[in-house]
Amino acid sequence: MDMDATNEMAPLGTQTIKLCILLYFFLIAVGGKNLSVFQTPSEIRVLKEGIAQINCSYGNTAEQWRISWKRSTSTTPLCQKLENKKNSTLISHCTKHKYIMVAPSAKSSSLIIKDLHFNDSDIYFCEVAYEIPPPQQMEKGKGTRITVRASPTVQLRAETLPYPHEGIQLICTSLEFYPENIQVSWFQDGQLIINGPKNGRLSANTDGSFSITSFLNLSLFDWNGGGNYSCQVNHSTLSAPITERISASNEACRILLNSLEGDVGAVYGPQNSWHPSDGHQFCSPGFLLGLAHVKFDILDCPGIQSIRDLSHTLVYGGL
Structure with a gap:
């Protein structure tokens, strides 16, 4: 072969190599x-x-690919699973309370x-990597924020x-909520109380x-005036506010009935007295006669104006 022919083939070989390289990177890009x-x-x-x-979906699968789930505050995968078209042995691993499903x-x-707690609030990502054939490709989703x-x-x-501040203090406690923004309102007979309520310090739980x-x-004058008071709590997790109600008459009656429940069995014995766990509760006649001195009209218990009313409440429940 003469020198001229060799010189002509050299550029052709170089061009072929360049073309192959360009095609390789083009295929990678595609x-x-x-x-x-x-x-x-x-x-x-x-x-x-x-x-x-x-949920996470991805494009065409490769010969072998890996799916990993991560959260923004950690580089360690929560869950990952390796899939291979030719090998039925799959590698899967998840941390506690985390599960992965692959189709x-x-x-x-x-x-x-499962069993989410406050420290699980974070942004979670699905990451998919094509490992075989090379070169490896990897993409991840835009993220899902869990609150x-x-x-x-x-x-x-x-x-x-306590003395000398004679009166009554109503205490409304809202427990174990998140996030911290909450609204507490007080009402008397359905009317919003503007002046008087005081909120304590917001406390963080463990x-x-x-x-x-x-x-x-x-x-004591206001409390004994017979008004109905309510505490209304509104929070972003509620579809409607929570309302708890209280009044002087109901509290007095509840104290009376609780006291009677505790005393009956001790005085009359288990066979002829009130049995709180029995579906057929009853009070002995002697016990009811002993309540003749109770001034029901002073207590103004709702629905209780006589010994008969009281016995019915004790037997069938109320308040």
């Missing part, structure tokens, strides 16, 4: 577009100890988190103020939830 990850929903709000499910034919995966919340438990009670107590001080 192949990369085939891997697209879609994650839904974008946000989940769930109550404490509830369940959340995040290769549907090209989808789901992360299920764990808790509805308040509301308790209302009355306490006597589990991340919050509690708060609200107070309403009343004079």
Whole structure:
């Protein structure tokens, strides 16, 4: 072969190599577009100890691919699963309370988190990696924000103020709610009380939830005036506010009945007295005669104006 022919073939070989390199990177670019990850929903709000499910779908599968679920505050995967078309042995691992479901034919995966607590609030990502054939490709979803919340438990009670502040203090406690924003309102006979209520300091609980107590001080004159007082709590987790009610007459009657429940068995014995756990509760005639001195009209117990009314309430319940 002469020198001229060799010189002509050298540029041709160089061009072929360049063309192959360009084709290789073109195939990588085209192949990369085939891997697209879609994650839904974008946000989940769930109550404490509830369940959340995040869904992830992706493009065409490779010979071997890996699905990983991560949260923004940690680089360690919560769940991951390795799939291989030719090898039936799959590798799957999840941390506590986390589960992963994979449907290769549907090209989808789901992360299920059970028994959610406040420290599970975070942004979660689905990450898909094509490992075989090389080069490896990897994409992840846009993320799903999980916010764990808790509805308040509301308790209302009355306490006597110590001397010299004679009166009654109504105490409304909202327990274990999240997030911390909450509204507490007081009402008398359905009318909003503007002046008087005082809210205590918002306190953080060890589990991340919050509690708060609200107070309403009343004079004995106002308390004994027969008004009905209510504490209303509104929170973002509630479909309607929680309302707890209290009144002087109901409190007096409740104290009376609680006292009677405790005394009857001690005086008359278990066979002829009130049995709180018995569906056929009754009081002995001697016990009812012993209540003749009770001034029901002074107590103004709703629905109780006689010994017969009291016995019926003790037997069938009320208040």
